[in-house]
Structure formats: structure tokens, C-alpha cells
Amino acid sequence: MPRGNGLGPPWWHGRFRGCGYKITLGREAILNALIKADQHLSAEDIYQKVHTTYPAIGLTTVYRTLEILVNMGLVFKFDFGDGRARYELVEGSKKSHHHHHLVCTNCKRVIDYTDFVDDEIGLLKKTEKGLSKKYSFEITNHVIQFYGLCGQCKNTK
Amino acid sequence: MPRGNGLGPPWWHGRFRGCGYKITLGREAILNALIKADQHLSAEDIYQKVHTTYPAIGLTTVYRTLEILVNMGLVFKFDFGDGRARYELVEGSKKSHHHHHLVCTNCKRVIDYTDFVDDEIGLLKKTEKGLSKKYSFEITNHVIQFYGLCGQCKNTK
DNA sequence: TTTGTAAATGGAAACCATTTTCAATAAGGA
DNA sequence: TCCTTATTGAAAATGGTTTCCATTTACAAA
Ligand SMILES: [Mn+2]
Ligand SMILES: [Mn+2]
Ligand SMILES: [Zn+2]
Ligand SMILES: [Zn+2]
Numbered sequence: 001m002p003r004g005n006g007l008g009p010p011w012w013h014g015r016f017r018g019c020g021y022k023i024t025l026g027r028e029a030i031l032n033a034l035i036k037a038d039q040h041l042s043a044e045d046i047y048q049k050v051h052t053t054y055p056a057i058g059l060t061t062v063y064r065t066l067e068i069l070v071n072m073g074l075v076f077k078f079d080f081g082d083g084r085a086r087y088e089l090v091e092g093s094k095k096s097h098h099h100h101h102l103v104c105t106n107c108k109r110v111i112d113y114t115d116f117v118d119d120e121i122g123l124l125k126k127t128e129k130g131l132s133k134k135y136s137f138e139i140t141n142h143v144i145q146f147y148g149l150c151g152q153c154k155n156t157k
Numbered sequence: 158m159p160r161g162n163g164l165g166p167p168w169w170h171g172r173f174r175g176c177g178y179k180i181t182l183g184r185e186a187i188l189n190a191l192i193k194a195d196q197h198l199s200a201e202d203i204y205q206k207v208h209t210t211y212p213a214i215g216l217t218t219v220y221r222t223l224e225i226l227v228n229m230g231l232v233f234k235f236d237f238g239d240g241r242a243r244y245e246l247v248e249g250s251k252k253s254h255h256h257h258h259l260v261c262t263n264c265k266r267v268i269d270y271t272d273f274v275d276d277e278i279g280l281l282k283k284t285e286k287g288l289s290k291k292y293s294f295e296i297t298n299h300v301i302q303f304y305g306l307c308g309q310c311k312n313t314k
Numbered sequence: 315t316t317t318g319t320a321a322a323t324g325g326a327a328a329c330c331a332t333t334t335t336c337a338a339t340a341a342g343g344a
Numbered sequence: 345t346c347c348t349t350a351t352t353g354a355a356a357a358t359g360g361t362t363t364c365c366a367t368t369t370a371c372a373a374a
Contacts, residue, residue, distance in 0.1 A: 003361090015292055016362060022341050043331080058353040079236055084331060092324065102294050116284045123280050127273045128303070135268055136308035137259050143302045147287070151293035177322060177352050200361080216323035220361065240332090241360060 010072065019072060030065045031053045040078060040086035040110055078147070082108055104150035111150065120144060169231065176229060186211045196237060197243035197267055238255045238304070239265050261307035268307070277301060 012031060017133045021027075029050040034041065039071055040084050041049075043062050050057045066087055069075035071132045078086045100120070102111040169188060170180055178184075186207040191198065198206075198260045200219050207214045223244055227230035237260045248255050257277070259268040285296045 015184065019212070020350095024341070024351065026352075045309060054352080055295065060333085060354080061352060064351085079238065093172060102288060102292060102296075104294075105297070111290070111294065113263070113288060115176045115287055115291060117278055120284070123273070123276055127277070130272055131270060131303065133313045134272060135259060135270070136311065137261075137268065137303070137305055138311050139259075140262070141304040141306040144159040144293070145289065145300045147300070148294055148296040154295050177321095181322065181370070183323075217325080218323060221322085233365080238317080 012090075015072065015074070019068075022070060025054060026050070026057050026061045029057065030062060031069075034075065034087065034089050037089075039078070040088050042084045042086055042138070046087070061081050079137070080110055081105075081147075082106070086110075100144045100146075102146045102150070104153055105147050106149055106153040109150050158253075172231070176225075178225060182211060183207070183214050183218045184222050186214065187219060187314065191226075191232065191246050194246075197237075199241045199243055201241070203244070206261070221294050237267055237302070238262075243267075257301045257303075259303050260313070261308070261310055262304050263306055263310040266307050280307065 010028075010031070012086060016023060023133045032047060033046050033049040037049075043059065043066060046066070047057065047059045050062070066075065066077070070077045070087075074090055075088055076088045078088065078101070080086055080101070097114055097119070098117055099112045099114045100117065102109075124142060130143075131137055132139055132145070165189070167185075173180060173184070187203055188221060188297060190203050190206045194206075200285065203223070204214065204216045204219045207219070210246065222233065223234070227234045227244075231247055233245045233247055235245065235258070237243060237258070255274055255278070256269045256272055257269045259270060261267075285299075288294055289296060
């Protein structure tokens, strides 16, 4: 559950300053857009949303801020294969939990799912251990995505 | 094991014609580049290779042919996060088996691995069944990739 | 073999998400 | 309030991929 429900300063200010970054209106607005979002936003999506309440924002700043957030580990960056990156607040920053994605190759819809995630985590742990030993490869991240047709697109075909 | 070891026409000619495509020198050269390759090639990589034996080739044709091959299911298209797509002959077209990838985020090296693939397949089957039922999502493809530091880059840090 | 026709081709231009450049601005410690 | 330096936005650059279009080619039919 996020703190800062209208009372003190937003929960991420401390972490932001701790990394030596300044708090600016643009960054504030971008974070809020990500916090309010219930979907996976592109840089352009975020730019549009922020632009309505803070017209001075530049797309460049959106890209730069997102890069910082990704490097700080506050935001995930995804590639769903449509040529533009998508951004999503990391679990713990929101109500969300660890999840993976179903991507419809037809309508580009993306479904979050948490089913079987425990099983997946178990396998991943085991795999990571084995692979890091065999290839002395240090795994820091993983991607699991399913591609196919969503219910609606399946029926339309 | 691929057929056509110097005797009849290449194994993929039939499938190609079956889809209504014509056999051309360019397509022949591109397929051969993929067959001979032991790594994951970008469009530019393929263009360079083909260009040495068939200078008339155009990069455009490489892209067009790759798209056909991907749609026909003869070639996989991957995104390892470095801004350019990589292509790899599908299992069965070569000696290769079903495998997944370890991607070094530092040197961009990609390691094929088959370890734990059986376990993974088991989980995937289960997951696919559950997800297709719950979300009526028809899964046609999946991506499992691990990101991190390869042995060499780990030591250099 | 010759011919007809649609498919295929290459080069140049367009596309488009993202990055770089740079002069102006603003955050925040002193 | 003042100073320093990070941050910013606009415009230009970048670079992989796609589109355009006039020319060439594969190959089936004659
Ligand atoms: Mn998600
Ligand atoms: Mn591979
Ligand atoms: Zn769909
Ligand atoms: Zn490496």
C-alpha cells in the first residue's frame, strides 16, 4: 500500500533524493501518471497524460525520467513487440504483485496474470541456480511472456 | 538433420512453393546464411554475409524475406533488447533443439541453453492450459529469457 | 522455347521511437 | 537571497525498419 495518502510528501521523495536527484514538477507529474495508471504506458502515453495538467512537459523529459526510474528499480520497462517500450510501476510501489504477461498479437492487448506465478518462481529459482553455476552467469532479471490471441480476437477470427 | 546434402533441391523449397512463394537467388542465399550460422543474426549481419557471395542483394530484400520466414514458422525473431531484431532458424530446420536464452546486459553476448527446458516445458504446458481456460486466451508462443552478467563481464567488474 | 503476368527486387526516401545537443531555467544548499 | 549545477524543452540527429516505385525476374501457360 502506497504511503502519502494526501498527508506528508510522496513515498518516493526520500529514495529520489537519496540517489542525488532533484524533485521537479515534471518528475512529480510523471510518477503520478504511473501511479494512477492501471495499464502499461508508453512514453508517449505518459507524455499525453502529463501534458494535460502540466503543458510545459517535454517528451524528452519523460524519456529521461523513465530511464532514471528504471535504473532505480522503481519502474519496469517492457517490450511487447510493437516497437515501443511500455512502463509499469514495480510491485510494492502499488497494489500490484509480481506478475507476468499475456500479449495478444492481434489487438496488442496485454493481460497481467498472477496464476501459476508461484510455480514459475520455483522453477525460475531452480533454473537460475543451475544456470549460474554451469555458465557462471549472474542472473539479475527475467522475462516470461506468452503471445497469442485474446478471447475477443479468437472469436472474431 | 537437414536434407538436401548436395543432392536434390533444398528441403525448404517445397514448403516455400506450397505457400505460393517463388524461389529466388536472394532467398536462397538468405536461407543458406541462416543455415550456416551458429549464432543469432541481425538483418544487417545477414545482409553482410549474403553480400559477399551475392553483391546484388538489397537490405530491403533481407527484411522482406525474414518476415516471410518468420510468418511461415521457419525462423524465430528475437528481441534481446539492443534495438535490433535477431533471427534464428527454428528447431528441426537444423541440429538445434528447443532452447532459451541467457542475455548478457553488458557485452550483449547470448547463450543458448537447454538445461531445465524439460521442467520449463512441463510448467509451460500446465500454465498454458490454465491460462487459456481462465482468460480464454489462445497461446501460440512464449518467450523466456534471463538477463544478467556473463562469466567474463562478471569478473571484469 | 517463347511469352505474359504477377511477384520480387533494390535504391532512395519515409517512418518513427528514442537519443543527443545546447542554451535557458530552476532546485535547493549555503 | 544567491550560486552552482542538475534539469529542462525544442530541435536536430540517430538508426533500425518500412514504404514507394520503376525495373527485373520466376515460372506457368502457350
Ligand atoms: Mn503488467
Ligand atoms: Mn538461440
Ligand atoms: Zn486481442
Ligand atoms: Zn558479458
